[in-house]
Amino acid sequence: MLNDFNCGCPVYIACGYTDLRRGIDGLASIVQGQFEMDPFQRALFLFCGRRKDRIKALYWEGDGFLLLHKRLESGSFQWPRSGDEVRAMTPQQYRWLMEGLSTEQPRAHKAVSGLSMV
Numbered sequence: 001m002l003n004d005f006n007c008g009c010p011v012y013i014a015c016g017y018t019d020l021r022r023g024i025d026g027l028a029s030i031v032q033g034q035f036e037m038d039p040f041q042r043a044l045f046l047f048c049g050r051r052k053d054r055i056k057a058l059y060w061e062g063d064g065f066l067l068l069h070k071r072l073e074s075g076s077f078q079w080p081r082s083g084d085e086v087r088a089m090t091p092q093q094y095r096w097l098m099e100g101l102s103t104e105q106p107r108a109h110k111a112v113s114g115l116s117m118v
Helices: 024-034 089-098
Strands: 011-014 045-050 052-059 065-073 086-089
Touching: 024 045, 024 052, 024 065, 045 086, 052 086
Parallel strands: 011 045
Antiparallel strands: 011 086, 045 052, 052 065
């Protein structure tokens, strides 16, 4: 379900480690207190623990929170560990993350310029 989650809304990733023992209220307090964002906005917030094999997602549906928890049976998520910050993700970065890839992929093809027909 989380792989196919398509709300058409912004996706934010909480970089660094998060204590995944926290529930809805604890994760919403991180969004509000630490990141100074509104947990009641229409956005998906992603959190990851130390082992990088589990993530939790928090989403406000308008009448209540949805808490999703995913545990990988093998492998790990390529989670940015750059401290206690939150980053907005593009839909492509979200797909990469769910596929086990790094969210900071180099460009596959370089832009070509200065071409002319002879």
